[in-house]
Amino acid sequence: MKTVHESLTVVIPAFNAEKTILSSIMSAQRVGASRVIVVDDGSTDNTRDLVATTDVLLISQNNMGASNARYKGLELVETEYVVFLDADDYLVYDGVARSIEILNKNIHYCVVAGKVQQIYKERVIRTTSTAVVPLTTVGLLRVGFSAWPPGAAVIRKKAILEAAALDIGFLNTRFAEDYEMFIRLSVIGRFFQHERVSLVYQLQGGKSTTNTELAIESKEAIRRFYSQALGVPLNETSSARIRLSSAMKQLRSVKLGGGVLSKMLAYKNVGTALVATMANKLFHPKKTHENVDVHLWLTGQDENIGDSLLRRPLLDLARSYGLVSIYTGKASRNFLSGLCLHGHELLNKSFIKWLLIVLSSRGGIVFVNAGEMKVSGKGSLKILLLVSASTLTRKKIVWLGASCFGGRASFLPVYRWLATKSTALYFRDQETAELLGNGRTMPDWAFSIDSPNNVDKNRRYLSLVIRSDRPRPSAEWVAWVKDSALKLDLKIVLVVQVLRDNTLYEWFEENFDDGVVVPFEGTTSHLAQEALVREVFSESLIVIGDRLHGLIVGATEGAVPLGWVESSSGKIARHFSHLNFESTYQHEGDSAANYPVLDSSSVDQMRLALSEMIVSSKNELSLLVSGLSKRLDADV
Structure with a gap:
C-alpha cells in the first residue's frame, strides 16, 4: 500500500456494477484514500453484496441517478478533498498524488485533474492530451461537454459545497450530471490539469454510449440552462447537429467492438444525419x-x-x-x-x-x-x-x-x-x-470594468506585479517592501499577469522566503487568469509594480496602486497623471532609498483618494460613451 492520503475520500456511485465495482474500489484503496464510500443507487444485481465483502462504507438508496448518489456520499465526506469515481473506472496513484500536491500548494485551484487513459476490453485506445476543453465556465458552455470524466479530478470539498449552494437551481438531467457539476464548480474557482495519468476510463458500457442522443440532448439542455442563468451568450445547437453528434459517437463505439451489420447501420445513421445537417445550414444560413x-x-x-x-x-x-x-x-x-x-x-x-x-x-x-x-x-x-x-x-x-x-x-x-x-x-x-x-x-478602458468581488474583504496581501524585461529591483527595494509588509501585517504575493513574467519565480523565492506566487500557466485562458488576479487583488491592501494593468486592475479591486519601481520609465505617470492620483507615480523611477515606509495612516489616506479617483474615472468614461452615442446616432 502506498502513502495514505489523509486528506482524500473517494465516493463511488454505483448502479448494477457487479462486473467492475471491486476493481474500482481496489483502485481507490491503492491511491491511498483514507476513506472509500460506495453509494448503491438501487442496483438490481449483486453490486451491494460484493461491496459488503469489503471494508468500505456502503450506503444504499432507491435509484435516483448518479448526481444524487454523489451528493449523498458527499454528506459523509470529512476530508479536504474528494474524488467522484464512476463504478467502471480506475484511479492511478501517480496522477492522483500529483493532483493533491498541486492543490496543497495552490489555494486558488478548486479542481485539479490529470490525463485520462481510455481503454476498451483492457486494450489502451489512447491517452487524452491536456487542456482538451477550455478550463473556464465560458469554455465549458461553448464546447458543450465536460473537461474530463469525474474520476480524473480531485476536488476541494469546500468548493463542491459552494457550487451546490449557488443561487442557481440544479437542472438534474439523467445524463451528463458530471458536466453540470463541473460547470457549477467553474463558477466557484479555478481548474488545472497536469501531465500525469490519473484515471483509466472504460470507453464502452456506460449509459452515455448506449443512449448517445439522450446524453447529447441532456448536455444541450444544461448548456441552455446555465448560459441563461450566467449570462453567457451561446449559439443554439440544431436538432440535426445533435443527431449527427449522436451518430458519430455510436460509430466510434461500434468500430471498437461491433459486428459488420452494426457498423453498416452506424455508417448509414452518420450519412443520414450529415445530410440533415447540411440541409439545415443551407436553409438556415448564418448572418454574413x-x-x-x-x-x-x-x-x-x-x-x-x-x-x-x-x-x-x-x-x-x-x-x-x-x-x-x-x-x-x-x-x-x-x-x-x-x-x-x-x-x-x-x-x-x-x-x-x-x-x-x-x-x-x-x-x-x-x-x-x-x-x-x-x-x-x-x-x-x-x-x-x-x-x-x-x-x-x-x-x-x-x-x-x-x-x-x-x-x-x-x-x-x-x-x-x-x-x-x-x-x-x-x-x-x-x-x-x-x-x-x-x-x-x-481614463484607460480597464477602469470601466466593475469588480466581480466583494471589495470589503479582509485585506491581507501586499501584491507585487513586476516586469521581467527590466533589471531586477535592488536589495534596498526588497528591504522597503518587506518593511512595509511587516508594518502593515501583510503577506507578500507575486502576481503574474504576463506569461514571460513567470521567470521572476527564482528572484522572488530568493528574496521573499515566505512569499506566495500566483503563476500564469501557459494553458490558462485570459479570462480565468484575470478572475484569479482580481480575486487576489480584492484581498490586497496595496499593489506595487510597473505593470500598468496590474495597477489598474488592483485599483478597481480596491487596492492602492503604487508604481514605485526603480527601473520604471515613466509609463505609469503617463497614464495616471491626468487622473489626479499622484500617489501612484510619486516615486516611479526613484531610488528606493527615497521611498517612505508605508504605514496604516498613509495607506488610509491613499485609499480615500483612490475611491474618489475610481468614481471619477468611471463617470468620465460613462459620459464619453453617452456623448459618443449622441454624436453618432444621427449618422448611423
Whole structure:
C-alpha cells in the first residue's frame, strides 16, 4: 500500500456494477484514500453484496441517478478533498498524488485533474492530451461537454459545497450530471490539469454510449440552462447537429467492438444525419458580412491578460451599434476568452479579409484599436488602407483609448491622418495627443470594468506585479517592501499577469522566503487568469509594480496602486497623471532609498483618494460613451 492520503475520500456511485465495482474500489484503496464510500443507487444485481465483502462504507438508496448518489456520499465526506469515481473506472496513484500536491500548494485551484487513459476490453485506445476543453465556465458552455470524466479530478470539498449552494437551481438531467457539476464548480474557482495519468476510463458500457442522443440532448439542455442563468451568450445547437453528434459517437463505439451489420447501420445513421445537417445550414444560413454595420480592430499581446481585458469594454461599446466584424490577428483561444466574444460575431485573423468586409457596405462605424500602438511601417500601412476604405465607403472612424509610442518619425504622418479623420478621438495619455497634434485624454478602458468581488474583504496581501524585461529591483527595494509588509501585517504575493513574467519565480523565492506566487500557466485562458488576479487583488491592501494593468486592475479591486519601481520609465505617470492620483507615480523611477515606509495612516489616506479617483474615472468614461452615442446616432 502506498502513502495514505489523509486528506482524500473517494465516493463511488454505483448502479448494477457487479462486473467492475471491486476493481474500482481496489483502485481507490491503492491511491491511498483514507476513506472509500460506495453509494448503491438501487442496483438490481449483486453490486451491494460484493461491496459488503469489503471494508468500505456502503450506503444504499432507491435509484435516483448518479448526481444524487454523489451528493449523498458527499454528506459523509470529512476530508479536504474528494474524488467522484464512476463504478467502471480506475484511479492511478501517480496522477492522483500529483493532483493533491498541486492543490496543497495552490489555494486558488478548486479542481485539479490529470490525463485520462481510455481503454476498451483492457486494450489502451489512447491517452487524452491536456487542456482538451477550455478550463473556464465560458469554455465549458461553448464546447458543450465536460473537461474530463469525474474520476480524473480531485476536488476541494469546500468548493463542491459552494457550487451546490449557488443561487442557481440544479437542472438534474439523467445524463451528463458530471458536466453540470463541473460547470457549477467553474463558477466557484479555478481548474488545472497536469501531465500525469490519473484515471483509466472504460470507453464502452456506460449509459452515455448506449443512449448517445439522450446524453447529447441532456448536455444541450444544461448548456441552455446555465448560459441563461450566467449570462453567457451561446449559439443554439440544431436538432440535426445533435443527431449527427449522436451518430458519430455510436460509430466510434461500434468500430471498437461491433459486428459488420452494426457498423453498416452506424455508417448509414452518420450519412443520414450529415445530410440533415447540411440541409439545415443551407436553409438556415448564418448572418454574413452583408448584415455588418460595425467593424472593430482588436489585436493585442497574446501573453498579456491586460491586453484582452482593456479591449473588452471597447467591444461592448461597438456591440451597441450593431453586428460586429472583428480583426483579431493571430490571437489564441486563450486571448480571445478575455474578450468574452459572442458566437454570432465575425472574427478575422487576416487584416485583408477584414478590410474586404469593411469595403463591402456603405455607412457604419469603424472602431480603431485601443491600448498601445507602436508607430511602425507595418502599422502605418494598415492604417493607410483602413482610412482609405472607410473614407471610400463613408464610414465614421472612432479611435478611443489608444496610446502611440516609439518607431520612426517618418511614419507619424499616417497616424496623424487617422487622428484627423476620426469622428471621436480620445487617448489614454496626454503625450499621444501631443504627438499626433489632436485629441483629448480619457481614463484607460480597464477602469470601466466593475469588480466581480466583494471589495470589503479582509485585506491581507501586499501584491507585487513586476516586469521581467527590466533589471531586477535592488536589495534596498526588497528591504522597503518587506518593511512595509511587516508594518502593515501583510503577506507578500507575486502576481503574474504576463506569461514571460513567470521567470521572476527564482528572484522572488530568493528574496521573499515566505512569499506566495500566483503563476500564469501557459494553458490558462485570459479570462480565468484575470478572475484569479482580481480575486487576489480584492484581498490586497496595496499593489506595487510597473505593470500598468496590474495597477489598474488592483485599483478597481480596491487596492492602492503604487508604481514605485526603480527601473520604471515613466509609463505609469503617463497614464495616471491626468487622473489626479499622484500617489501612484510619486516615486516611479526613484531610488528606493527615497521611498517612505508605508504605514496604516498613509495607506488610509491613499485609499480615500483612490475611491474618489475610481468614481471619477468611471463617470468620465460613462459620459464619453453617452456623448459618443449622441454624436453618432444621427449618422448611423
